[in-house]
Amino acid sequence: xxxxxxxxxxxxxxxxxxxxxxxxxxxxxxxxxxxxxxxxxxxxxxxxxxxxxxxxxxxxxxxxxxxxxxxxxxxxxxxxxxxxxxxxxxxxxxxxxxxxxxxxxxxxxxxxxxxxxxxxxxxxxxxxxxxxxxxxxxxxxxxxxxxxxxxxxxxxx
Ligand SMILES: NC(=O)c1ccc[n+]([C@@H]2O[C@H](COP(=O)([O-])OP(=O)(O)OC[C@H]3O[C@@H](n4cnc5c(N)ncnc54)[C@H](O)[C@@H]3O)[C@@H](O)[C@H]2O)c1
Numbered sequence: 755x756x757x758x759x760x761x762x763x764x765x766x767x768x769x770x771x772x773x774x775x776x777x778x779x780x781x782x783x784x785x786x787x788x789x790x791x792x793x794x795x796x797x798x799x800x801x802x803x804x805x806x807x808x809x810x811x812x813x814x815x816x817x818x819x820x821x822x823x824x825x826x827x828x829x830x831x832x833x834x835x836x837x838x839x840x841x842x843x844x845x846x847x848x849x850x851x852x853x854x855x856x857x858x859x860x861x862x863x864x865x866x867x868x869x870x871x872x873x874x875x876x877x878x879x880x881x882x883x884x885x886x887x888x889x890x891x892x893x894x895x896x897x898x899x900x901x902x903x904x905x906x907x908x909x910x911x
Contacts, residue, residue: 756781760826760868762813762859763833765792768873772830777803784822788812791836813855816862823862829870831859 759776763769764785769792773783782805785797789810800806811818813833823829833855835841835848856872863870 757827758782758784758825760784760786760822760829762786762829762831762855763792764808764830765789765794765796766832766836767796769830769832770796772832773797773806774800777805781805783807784809784826786811786813786818786822787833791840812851813859814851816858819858819862820865823859823866823868826868829859829863829868831856831870831872833859 756776756779759781761769761773761776761783762785764773764783765787769785769787773785776783777800784807786809794801797806797808801808809818809822813819813831834852835844841848860870862868
């Protein structure tokens with residue numbers, strides 16, 4: 755048995771593919787997603803997998819995040835309000851949810867001593883230059899990531 759990963763936003767585009775990859779290599783995955791822009795259809799291939807747990811809730815809910823955090827080894831924080839139109843329509847609400855949600859996840863990760871990977875990039879950057887977007891991915895950690903650490907995307911910065 756591998757590790758258990760918490761993937762926030764796991765029903766989204768990147769999170770669902772990452773979930774498939776981790777399950778395939780023998781890890782267990784807990785997804786925390788409010789399904790605001792993500793879809794269960796994205797998880798159709800793995801939905802009934804015995805090592806997959808899906809929690810439908812917001813990363814702004816501290817109690818839920820703490821519960822999921824306690825039983826995982828590491829976190830991919832991908833939950834975010836994504837989409838130019840969504841942010842133009844509801845700028846304050848969306849930005850607040852991204853910032854507050856990330857704050858809750860990082861505080862919880864620090865409390866439980868879990869390493870966290872956050873992807874952060876504007877859509878315009880991603881569309882303009884895929885290479886630059888990949889370089890902008892960065893590691894963040896509530897504690898140092900061990901050398902040869904276990905996350906499969908290690909090395910992408
Ligand atoms: N797709 C890209 O090309 C790309 C490029 C660079 C960076 N990113 C970043 O990667 C992350 C994931 O992107 P994506 O393309 O998979 O987006 P996505 O919209 O497909 O996935 C985001 C997921 O987060 C969920 N979510 C939103 N708010 C939430 C909340 N408060 N609580 C719980 N879940 C919530 C949504 O329901 C959705 O499933 C985002 O931070 C995005 O900015 C994506």
